[in-house]
Amino acid sequence: MDENQEPSAEPETPPTEHVAEPVDRRDFLNTTWKVLGAALVIEAAWTSYDILNPKASGAFGGEVDAGPVADFLEEGAVKYFLDGRFYVTQSQGGLRALYQKCPHLGCKVGECAGSTAGTSEGFRCPCHGSSYNVIGEYLAGPAPRGMDRFPITIRGGHVFVDTSSVVEGPARGVLTGPTDLPPDGCGSTP
Numbered sequence: 707m708d709e710n711q712e713p714s715a716e717p718e719t720p721p722t723e724h725v726a727e728p729v730d731r732r733d734f735l736n737t738t739w740k741v742l743g744a745a746l747v748i749e750a751a752w753t754s755y756d757i758l759n760p761k762a763s764g765a766f767g768g769e770v771d772a773g774p775v776a777d778f779l780e781e782g783a784v785k786y787f788l789d790g791r792f793y794v795t796q797s798q799g800g801l802r803a804l805y806q807k808c809p810h811l812g813c814k815v816g817e818c819a820g821s822t823a824g825t826s827e828g829f830r831c832p833c834h835g836s837s838y839n840v841i842g843e844y845l846a847g848p849a850p851r852g853m854d855r856f857p858i859t860i861r862g863g864h865v866f867v868d869t870s871s872v873v874e875g876p877a878r879g880v881l882t883g884p885t886d887l888p889p890d891g892c893g894s895t896p
Contacts (some may be wrong), residue, residue, distance in 0.1 A: 766791045772803070772858075772865040782840055784817055784826035790869050792856055793817065795826065797841045797883055803856040803867040804842040809875055810834055810849040818888035828888035829853065841883040843876050852876040 770790035777785065778796040785794050786806075793804045808815045813833035817826050828845070829838040836847030843852040852875035857868045 766869050768868075768870060770867045770869055772867050774863055775801075775860060775865055776863075778865065782826055784840065786817065787867070790856075790867055792867060792869065793829070794858075794865060794867065795840050795842070800841075801858055801860075801865060802841050803858050804829070804838075805854040805856060805872060807854065808833065808836055808849060809851050809854060810836050810847070815853060827886070828884070830888050837887050839881075839883045839885070839888075843881050843883050844878045845881075845885070845887055851878060852880070 766789065770787060770792075772785070772787060772790075772794050777783070778794060778801055781797065783796040786792075787794070791806045793806065795802050795804060804815075806814050808831040810831065811833060813831050815829045815831050815836075815838070818828050818830055819826060826840050828840050829842065830836070831847065831849070834848050836849035837845040838849075838853050839845055842855065854875045855873045857871060857873065859866045859868070
């Protein structure tokens with residue numbers, strides 16, 4: 707190097723690797739809140755989707771297989787289904803699926819067992835005493851109507867009950883079935 711040469715304005719430095727700048731606290735917290743907010747929105751959307759699109763099941767809220775039609779051939783036959791929350795009754799040659807919930811205040815209606823095993827003399831609500839015949843028609847008590855029902859279909863010799871849609875029970879005074887009140891003291895829930 708010549709003494710007359712001026713030193714260059716920039717000193718020569720060897721190339722170095724890019725060093726990450728430290729993240730300050732404010733940027734870290736802002737990013738964290740944004741990520742948590744996005745996760746919350748995604749979780750809310752997923753939960754809403756699950757609630758609005760329920761999966762059909764073989765229990766209450768879906769279609770329930772109540773068994774073969776042969777189980778309901780006897781007049782007055784009644785069978786309770788806990789998983790579907792209903793009774794299937796046979797009377798006057800027809801099958802009916804009766805919702806266990808009393809239309810008065812929602813108590814669980816109990817069956818009044820008949821003299822023959824598997825048969826019934828009707829239903830009575832243990833809470834306020836509303837009485838219904840074996841096909842769920844109103845007989846007495848504070849209930850505003852007969853027991854609510856579920857639609858029934860028969861496929862392949864089996865009875866299927868659709869518990870996803872409740873059909874309002876018959877109005878007071880509509881009696882096509884038995885008119886005898888169930889015995890006193892019956893109606894404890896199964």
